[in-house]
Every structure is written in structure tokens, then in C-alpha cells.
Amino acid sequence: MKKKLFIKTYGCQMNVYDSDRMVDVLAPLGYEPTNTPEGADMVILNTCHIREKASEKVYSELGRLRVMQNDKAAEGGRMVLAVAGCVAQAEGAEIMMRAPHVDMVFGPQTYHQLPEMVTRAVRGAGGVLNTDFPTESKFDLLPEEGTRHHGPAAFLSVQEGCDKFCTFCVVPYTRGSEYSRPVAQVLAEARRMVAGGTVEITLLGQNVNAFHGEGPDGKAWGLGRLIRALAEIDGLQRIRYTTSHPRDMDDDLIDAHGSVPQLMPFLHLPVQSGSDRILAAMNRKHTSDDYRRLIDRLRARQPDLALSSDFITGFPGETDQDFADTLRLISDVGYAQAYSFKYSARPGTPAASMGDRQVEESVKDERLQAVQQLLNAQQVAFNQGLIGHTIGVLFDRVGKLEGQLLGRSPFMQSVHAVVPSHLMGRIVDVHINGAHANSLSGDAVGLPPVLPVTPAEAVA
Ligand code: 5AD
């Protein structure tokens, strides 16, 4: 009998990708995805630990699920409840203690062991806790992507983990050390996606431009070389990658931005702060001027490049002057969009124990608002600058209004247009005539006119 599986995904795109792979690995056990936790036979929370709020949400969700789990038991059924992802990795034993109704807690490197864990949990001899970093790679052991349709724009995980140890970040602890998939495996997965109708692939990794996967020639390939090989796949029209570290932007990757037409002119390149003192305390190992020079080199190769970044306000020891340096860097670079966060002390990270230097919450708040105001103004200006231009839009979602489709511009903006529904999954030229804070609107150009159907033709 088919069993219902509900996965709730928090956090980054890597988790979205991982959740899809969990669906693949559980399919042979009879689990089919469903879009509500109510009545499900298994519920997995795929969690994020990057900031405090992200993990608090998990505990409140577990409380709500407990009620549903009891309802199911009252009907004679069983809801297996699992916590996966980075909170599971970081706080596994604590979750088992605080929420004893949870059946399985397992970390990101163990998903290929899911069938075995499910068997143990269903047998019911206590909870299953698995936060190992197995020696084998889950990518070698997870089933090949099924025939599942990935949609026109899909994600492909090529790298995982991080060895950078920025002093604020939990990733090196929860995802483990850096690992790159072999090139042949990545190319095969990309080909399968394209055969299934995908036209845009975003390569994923916590530190994706540190990619150094083994190539067919036995040598380590960098990300630029991988992108060039992907660009040869017929039908793959757009390539992106995220998230990058400034220190890993090598010459070949920079060059790819100017020489590979499929590589979209948009780059998320987090800098975190504009102050050299804070960058050093964060262990970023580059200065703000190194970053400015890097942006200049990228723009020299691809003048249309739109940039995005992450910023942290109120890192321990951040002074008004440090913060002013961050605002200055933002003004110098000019971003198309960016994310900003208040510093959140994560247990076990070096910055969390820079005790006396923690910045007051109200100061973090003020600075966050100032950063966001500047970034929003830049985003609006960037969006407005596209009015009157014609850009390619890949339609991949249905819009809110009748007849409207939503898609993505080369620069990652959402674009809506009223267009025939058969354009879903296609890249269409759109003349932009409206710019809003978070999206653009426009009219498709160069489409054949839609001829009215006469009653006689309709009958024929
Ligand atoms: N506090 C605030 N922001 C953080 N990030 C990572 N760790 C923390 C933290 N402890 C942000 C960084 C990173 C993004 C994914 O999340 O800006 O680039």
C-alpha cells in the first residue's frame, strides 16, 4: 500500500535539493509525496541552523506535529516523525530529549542510509539518531534521479560542505568538510534533467566555486571548466551557480563570465562586511579592496553582470566606523539585490565566544535597517533601469492574475506577463514596462499573432 510522505524544507536551496533526493530514496519503500502533514505516514522536517530563529521554528513545528501524530495513532495509524538537516546534525541528542515523540534524527550526510533508518524506526525500538559523517559519499549511493520532472529551472548539487571556517558560521560543523562530486556524475545528472525538459540549471554548493571535482581525465576540474562542459549540453540554455566565496573566484571562472553565453549575468558573491578589521575577525581572508578589485575584473569580462551579496550587521566588535565602511562598500559596488542579517551567535562557533564584544541588539537592529534601506534603494534603481529594455524571460510559474505567467530574467528578477500558457518552460523576449520593488512586468515580443478560431474550424 502507498504511504504518504510530507517533507517541510527550511533554509537554503541545498536543503530543497536534498529534500527531493529524500523523496527519490524513499520511493522504493512505497512513500509518495503529499502536500500536507495531516494524516501523513511520515513527516520529515529538513532543517536549517544558520541563524537562531531558523532552529527555534523547528521546535514549535514539532509541537504542532505531535497533535497530528496523536490523531493518527487514535485512528490506529502511525506517523513517523523525523528531523533532518543541519539542526539535526548540530543538536541531534538534544532534539531526542526535548521531543521524545520524534522517531528519527539524522544529519545531511546520511540520506542514503534512510531506508535502513526507516526500517529501524518503524520496528519501534526507540528513536534513531544518526549524525555520522560516513566515509562513503551519499552522492554515490543515492538512487539516480528518477524520471521526476524537475521543471524548467532546476537545481543540481555539485559541491557540499565548507573548509573556510568563517568565525560566525555553523556550516563547516553541520555539513562537514568540502566535497566535490565527480564531473561525469554531474554531467550525467544534468543531461537527464535537460532530457526531462529543464532549460536552466543552478549549480549548488555551500562553497560552490571551491568545486574541484575529478574530471574524466583524472585531474581536478574547477568550476569554470565544469561550466564550459555543461554549456555543451544541447538544450541547456541557462547556467547559474550559488553560493560563492570571493577567495575562490579564479581566473578561469571569471573568464567564463565573458565567454560562456549560457552563464547568466548574475552573481551572488557574499562579502558580509566592508570593514577590513571585521573581515579579519570573521576569518574571511580578504580585504574590502580585494573584493572591489574582484568585482572590477568580473565587470571587465561581463559588463552586464548584476551582483548580489550577504551582509551581517553587528558582528562582535563592529563599531560605527566599521559599519560605515560596509555602507560605503555597498555604495561603491551597487547591488541588484542582497540579503542582510543581524549577527546571531551560534553555539560552538568562535565568534559566539567573543563574549564582551557582542553588539547590543538595538544597535544590530538599527544597522540592519540602514543596510536594508540602502540595498532596497539600489534594488529599485536596478529594476527601474530595465524599463524599456527587452530581456529573455524563462517562464516557470503561473501568475496570480488570469492568463499571467511568472518567470525569471537573466538577472534573477521575477517577471510577470500576460502570455499564452504554452510558453511555460520557454525563454521568451519580454519588453519591460513596469518595475516594482521585487519584480518586473512587461509584454512578450515577437510572438506570432493568435488567430481567432472560427466556429467552422472549431468543429473541424
Ligand atoms: N549570524 C548572522 N548571519 C549569518 N549567516 C551565516 N551565519 C550567520 C550568523 N551566525 C549569513 C551569512 C551567510 C548567509 C547564508 O547567512 O551572511 O552568507
Ligand code: SF4
Ligand atoms: Fe559559512 Fe560560507 Fe564561511 Fe563556509 S564560506 S564558513 S559556508 S559563510
